[in-house]
Amino acid sequence: MNRSMGWRDTAAPTLSLFASTSTLLCCALPALLVTLGLGASLAGFVSAAPWLVALSKYKVWLFAGSGLMLAAAALLHRRARFLPCPIDPQQAKACARLRRISGVMLAISALVWATGFFFAFLAADILL
Numbered sequence: 198m199n200r201s202m203g204w205r206d207t208a209a210p211t212l213s214l215f216a217s218t219s220t221l222l223c224c225a226l227p228a229l230l231v232t233l234g235l236g237a238s239l240a241g242f243v244s245a246a247p248w249l250v251a252l253s254k255y256k257v258w259l260f261a262g263s264g265l266m267l268a269a270a271a272l273l274h275r276r277a278r279f280l281p282c283p284i285d286p287q288q289a290k291a292c293a294r295l296r297r298i299s300g301v302m303l304a305i306s307a308l309v310w311a312t313g314f315f316f317a318f319l320a321a322d323i324l325l
Contacts, residue, residue, distance in 0.1 A: 223252030
């Protein structure tokens with residue numbers, strides 16, 4: 198089946214970036230602040246954004262869901278790598294640029310997710 202890279206192939210890395218960023222806000226940032234002894238800053242942060250408490254309560258589900266989204270985005274990105282780009286030179290250039298942007302967004306998402314995972318689940322045991 199020949200088809201060019203569409204919105205579905207670029208939307209998945211974008212959604213995975215937002216999902217992995219939410220793991221940083223809910224779990225990694227509070228864990229980092231407590232690890233560094235900045236509990237008062239954390240209290241101020243939570244009072245300004247009380248929805249973080251609800252996200253932190255379900256951090257295992259949040260990380261599992263965002264990890265699945267990240268894996269799906271990686272699978273879609275891998276599949277899109279082998280799809281042909283249009284013959285028109287301008288469209289081919291745009292297609293190649295979108296593939297590079299998609300790969301960079303996917304890499305940033307994976308880095309953000311791994312950072313969040315480290316601080317939410319491993320840092321307290323390693324650093325203390």
